[in-house]
Amino acid sequence: MTSRPVRIAVQIQPQHASYERMRDAVREAEDLGVDVIFTWDHFFPLNGDADGKHFECWTTLAAWAEQTSRVQLGALVTCNGYRNPDLLADMARTVDHISGGRLILGIGSGWAQRDFDSYGFEFGSTGSRLDDLAAALPRIESRWAALNPPPTGPMPILIGGEGEQKTLRMVAEHASIWHSFSGPDKLAHKLQVLRSHCDAVGRDLDEIEVSVGVGGRGREGRSAGDPEVEGQPLLDLGARLFTHGANGPDYDFTVLRRWIAWRDALNG
Known part of the structure; x- marks a missing residue:
């Protein structure tokens, strides 16, 4: 199992x-x-x-990049359908430079039909x-290579989602972070699927940081406030x-403080 440190993020919902x-x-x-501060990419x-x-989302991230000095920043997650991929790559590169290299490009396929419809984007199907x-x-990766200046360094890509055939394959091919809201039973299964995709593309699963949403409304019956119960x-x-x-x-960061203390105890 990977020895990478435990990290705590907060999604400050806009x-x-x-x-x-x-x-x-x-x-x-x-x-x-906290180690990472996320926003989300919705319009309502x-x-x-x-x-x-x-x-x-992205105008907010640019402002946060100037405001902060230490934390990583990103969207959990950017909706691919709202922006041309080459433009999104340029936006991410710019915020990366504003932040001094602290941007995570969190991205997913999108799901909120009201956003798509109200802003004139084609909703299509899940597939x-x-x-x-x-x-x-x-296209995003190619645009980064063509930009002058390029990103400050290798851009971390976070992909959100749990789909076994398409999403987890993209994680294996492109992501340095995979995010889901899985509980333990589901996470164990999804990691087996992700490992098989990594094996297929010749990648070590330990190269991918596994990210989970926690502390919210007792997902899948988990405690919303106790990191020992939910996190361990x-x-x-x-x-x-x-x-x-x-x-x-x-x-309210009352619960968040408990997770930070848990992280500190684990990381020593």
């Missing part, structure tokens, strides 16, 4: 809060010691008032969106990046 409050939450999260709130306050993502990833079984399977979601307008 909904129901003023930008000023969101900016304060980013500052607080970095001061608390995902819970609560469906027409409540909301802010766009077509995954096919579009598979076609986009080589996932850790034993190989998860190393644990992401807690924080919702506006308050961005």
Whole structure:
């Protein structure tokens, strides 16, 4: 099993809060010691008032890149269908430079039909969106190689999703981080599938950091506040990046602090 350290991330969800409050939450999260701060890539709130306050992903990331000095930053995850892949590559490269090399390109195929419809993008099917993502990833990597200046270094690519035939194959081919919301039983199975894809493309599974969403609404019956209960079984399977979601307008980090303390105890 990989010996990489345990890391803690927070997704500061850009909904129901003023930008000023969101900016304060980013500052607080970095001061608390999180390793990664994520936003998400949607155009409307995902819970609560469906027409409540909301802010766009990549302009937000550029601002966070200037505001912060230590944490990695990214989208959990960018929707491939909302931007031309070459443009997205250039945007990511630019934010990477603004941040001094701290950007993670989190990307997925997208699922929120209201976003697609309201902004005039073709929703298609689950399969077509995954096919579009598979076609986009080589274009993104090629664009990075052509840009002047290029990214500051190898750009970490995070791919989100659990689909066994297409998504996990893309993870094996392109990703340095794989993110899911799997509980222990599902994660064990998905990692077996991912290992088979890695074997097929000649890659070591240990090269991929396994990321899981935790601490939210008792997913799959798990404790939402106790990292020993929720985190340890996932850790034993190989998860190393644990992401807690924080919702506006308050961005309560009480549970997040428990995960940070757990990380510190494990990493020594």
